[in-house]
């Protein structure tokens with residue numbers, strides 16, 4: 304017998320990484336929210352590797368935090384190893400990564416959703432949506448029947464018509480050991496939303512006691528790690544190592560011998576997989592010249608008996624997986640607890656979404672996470688949060704929320720989805736963000752916490768803390784600009800650093816622009832009051848130095864954004880008949896008709912739409928009297 308209320312303002316379907324952020328944001332914004340999920344104990348379960356963050360993904364986590372999501376805080380609280388990646392490169396692309404305790408991570412998220420006011424959880428399977436006049440009005444579930452709503456967010460991950468492959472065996476499932484979800488895809492197709500098939504894969508998990516750790520190279524986290532969340536205090540996590548080993552020509556020969564039973568190479572798998580994250584069988588075929596690939600063993604939780612074999616994602620038959628592992632140094636006796644597998648699942652090509660993640664076809668229906676054609680916990684959580692905020696705003700009859708490419712990696716992610724509509728699982732890369740000098744991990748709170756605060760997702764005192772940091776940075780830079788040193792004071796120090804002397808007074812700012820001069824070199828010359836400012840907030844000095852050193856590039860990016868923002872503001876009417884516009888190319892006509900961009904700037908980013916097409920569109924809009932400011 305269910306005691307569930309049958310009417311909610313917002314319903315979230317699926318309690319994965321997208322679903323929890325969506326449900327929490329919506330409930331915290333005062334909207335009565337129902338989270339329908341197939342298995343309560345699987346909420347925020349990590350399907351694949353036990354890690355959060357990494358290149359560009361770490362930026363996403365910091366942005367989720369600044370907007371008021373939970374992923375960063377929960378990772379800080381439960382992570383078992385933290386490392387800053389890319390330290391040898393420019394500061395803009397430094398990105399944190401944590402080894403997660405996947406059990407504690409999930410438990411912590413469960414406790415948050417269970418305790419959340421305005422949020423109810425229903426353990427059930429959604430099997431369809433009900434619409435009226437192209438608006439969502441209800442969700443149908445297996446056990447409870449119809450539950451009415453004003454908005455719904457689908458975050459069903461890899462579960463929609465999920466099909467698992469191991470060797471020649473196939474089995475329905477959303478993840479190994481969990482059922483797939485039927486009905487949602489068909490229901491969306493019936494209202495005109497198109498779907499496709501994608502594929503992803505995961506490596507085997509092996510038993511700790513069967514690994515010969517003496518033969519492996521340990522890798523620990525940073526000694527002084529940085530937390531993901533700007534709100535985390537007293538950060539002192541444990542530091543549990545991962546281990547490195549390598550495949551060899553013997554391993555590759557074994558894997559080759561199993562290709563005739565590989566679902567990938569025998570054509571059983573039809574869905575497209577992520578090119579950037581190939582399976583081990585893909586790697587040995589595509590990179591035949593390589594005699595070795597790195598394997599990274601990751602503990603799945605603190606004191607874990609289960610290790611994740613990163614780099615060995617495979618859907619080859621289990622006997623080949625086992626033989627292949629046994630040929631690797633340190634894994635000669637590896638005992639498989641769970642085999643690697645591939646999974647095919649339905650997704651909804653993302654050109655069908657607005658930048659708020661609402662579908663263009665059905666009002667009040669939002670899609671987020673893996674169902675949008677993305678891959679990764681961080682991408683899913685970011686999309687879930689944006690969809691949750693927008694569903695809440697829609698319920699409150701308020702203006703929608705979206706982020707631009709110049710504001711956030713999340714803006715880049717969503718813009719890429721709606722203008723490029725990837726046909727293979729999309730993941731975030733730093734190279735995808737053209738304004739990456741502005742979109743740093745370390746300034747995410749200063750860029751975005753005003754939104755989180757406005758939506759009531761960031762506490763006032765946390766917001767003030769972030770504003771205080773911003774203010775102190777600006778004040779320090781002003782001081783560096785305004786304070787000059789005479790040649791007699793600075794030249795001896797420059798000589799110590801083998802730097803050219805100056806002939807007249809020079810500002811501290813200009814000195815700091817020199818690549819070999821660092822803020823610490825100037826400390827003996829700075830007043831006590833200035834140095835006290837830096838001691839107030841952790842990392843402040845580094846941020847000031849970075850802003851000064853990259854000042855020229857940052858200014859150029861800001862100028863570029865100003866030029867381009869005009870095009871971001873020119874709305875394209877919903878009813879524009881692209882197929883009838885003869886002044887643009889046939890390819891542009893077809894692409895624009897399919898993708899139906901919301902602004903001229905989005906249109907310009909669609910592959911196949913040239914600058915000449917954009918000029919022709921602008922002329923047409925002018926003739927039709929569409930003003931620039933129309934929003």
Ligand SMILES: Cc1cc2nc3c(=O)[nH]c(=O)nc-3n(C[C@H](O)[C@H](O)[C@H](O)COP(=O)(O)OP(=O)(O)OC[C@H]3O[C@@H](n4cnc5c(N)ncnc54)[C@H](O)[C@@H]3O)c2cc1C
Nearest residue numbers: 317319320321341350351429459460462484672673679683
């Ligand atoms: C085998 C495998 C390998 C992967 N490999 C990688 C990788 O290498 N790299 C990477 O970045 N990512 C990988 N991923 C993807 C990563 O797990 C996802 O990107 C991420 O979990 C997506 O989050 P999500 O919230 O969209 O969905 P999920 O985390 O999949 O969560 C979906 C949730 O929705 C629930 N649900 C589904 N349908 C319904 C329904 N109809 N009614 C009620 N509840 C429903 C499910 O029970 C589940 O709790 C892999 C996933 C799998 C399964």
